[in-house]
Amino acid sequence: MKRHTFFCAVAGVAASLAFSGAAVAEPDESLRNEVQAAINKGLKYLATKQDAAKGFVGSEDHPALTALYAMALMGNPETKGVTPEARKAYDFLLASQKEDGGIYKTSLPNYNTSLSLTALTLVADEPKVREAALKARRLVIKGQYDEGKPGEMDSPYDGGVGYGSKPPTDMSNTHFALEALYHSKKLLADDPDRAKAEPQLNYAAAIDFVSRCQHLAATNKSSWVSEDAKNKGGFVYRPGESKVAPEDPASGKPSVRSYASMGYAGLLSFIYADIKPGDPRVKSVKEWLAANYSVTENPGIGSEGLYYYYHTMAKALNTAGMDFVETPQGRKNWRADLAKQLFNLQHEDGSWANENGRWMEKDSVLVTTYAVLALEHIIRGL
Template sequence: MKYLRPLTGATVLTLALAFGTGLTTAQEKKGGGPKAKSWDEVADAAVGYLKTTQAEDGSWSKPTHVGITGVVLQGLFKSGKVTATDPMAAKGLKFVEGFVNAKDGSLAGEGDAVRHKFYMTATNLQAFKASGDKKYDPTVAAAAAYFKKGQVGADDAKPQTDVNFGGFGYGPGARGDISNTHFALDALVAAGTPKDDVAFKKAVVFVSRMQNLKGEFNDQPWADKINDGSFIYVAGTGDAARPGYGSMTYAGLKCLALCGVSKDDPRHKKAMEWIAKNYSVDINPGRQEGAGGQGYYYYLVSMARCFTTLGLDEVTDANGKVHDWRAEITRALANRQKRDGSWSSDFPVWMESDPNLDVGYALIALSYTKPKAK
């Protein structure tokens, strides 16, 4: 990279892992060391772990957050290792079916106390869709309609000048953020929503305002403070600089693509410039010093989905080095996988200290890195 940063604790750990187990070293090439794990071995071990942690009611980590089950199911189905007829998957789907709200179309349960309705609905919609079972099609369609009704500005209650216009938050009309917005747009795409739908036209207004890039698409007072093309989580208030970071930048760039923004657009180019300078499969770049491991598994999913959406097989960093991102993500996950097939972050933020969530994220990321059949 052109800009070097001090090594953080997470980076030191990453380097130790990289030169420890999993990678094919010179010694291994001569036949003197452990063989690097294949994609199938990593994925199979992860599935094996999930078989041991599923609750009797079909859920995973329900006491922590019922949405984790949807993440796990996505990983199982998208990886191609499990089908809807598998007993484990069938139990999981049955559990998620209990959160279908026939009144509004959401997939987060009923009652005023339900939290994170958009996040859960997006996660569960994709789980149903990834199962491949057509019986869920009406449920998926109803959930997509629920999203469109709850988008900020959908009912014209907020003008386009409102910073949250076009975004999605944790529930209908809530403050928008890039995380929920990219989940919602992924869900709408999975549901078969047309690319020219008004939801995407409104979403691109919000997404553009979450980028550190001053111009015709971002009128926020902080937009030119950093101006590096990165994306932030939420706008907030005031004009102080708002540094972006990896997971949100990949999510934001992917959203731009889903909304029809071309690769020739300055928003796309500037985001790719930031990615080239900060490319990493070892940390979530841009986080505070010593916190590069925060949201790491979520980050890998964001990266993999973004590059897949953009149709990129390789990425060139700011130093001109070409990266096979699929192989690198697979290798990074192989290096970190525990003997029982799980992963677990040392950073408890965003629930990533929960192995079931991390395994779900890892399987989703792996679904985009599977080697192509020769």
């Protein structure tokens, strides 16, 4: 993959984005060794949290946690093949599959199934896994919301994916679904006739939904869209609703402020849907992310969802082939910056946990999987 540079113009000049194949990070063996050591410590901690009999980690009620763990195990550069821990995790995911193809216990079918499907694609050369993954893929596609007349936008939530079958839909679940479908396309690559017979996601509707979550007046005509520098190009959680506290709580109006974890989810959604880098929506979100670069907080929302942010940031920048982020403060080696921040936050037992408990981030199993996955995205570029 060709490497590029993420560029945001200096303060006082309208932000812009440039790509340069010349700016390629030099191999850093010392940092690579440190990252690998942190990965190993994190995985060792997670292994102590795996149920010996059933194979799940965290909560049996949420297979997504075990799916994240399976992905972390499979992403370890030092591991060849499927480890015993990974095999137990995959056996749990397969045992959790319902007749409808979903991989969930009693709730959050789209969220749990999307992450489980992404994990299954890593071992889909096994026939039983391949068929289970295809069943899960159908459920993920079925989870796309379409109110009223099929194919028409009758609701701002149309085209997106939520936690379940009913609205509201949101950016987080939509990007997880697009990710799962992106990685599971290979399951049908050698059988075009079957591929045609399988259900299809309405990608145009999905990207329309993603665009309706972005502060960009040129492509989103919603009344809440702002062109001010704090928001332009950034993303909110769902159309007309952010998870950032309102600037004026007394007004009673919901917040529509941009924040970075949804910005990276938006960037990934564009990549997974094959929206080209020159598209103004892609350029604009990259500009916002460069202007709001940070490894100490989730820009716009502080410590809330911090490790989700670290994981999504690393995944997006790595997937986009970015070695550097050019910010108003200068060029940033995001891999080195984020790795060192994660080293500092790792506990002696190998775990990570957020002091801010929003979105379950006091759960050391969930947060440690996020951190390990982020480090694995980092190490691939070292």
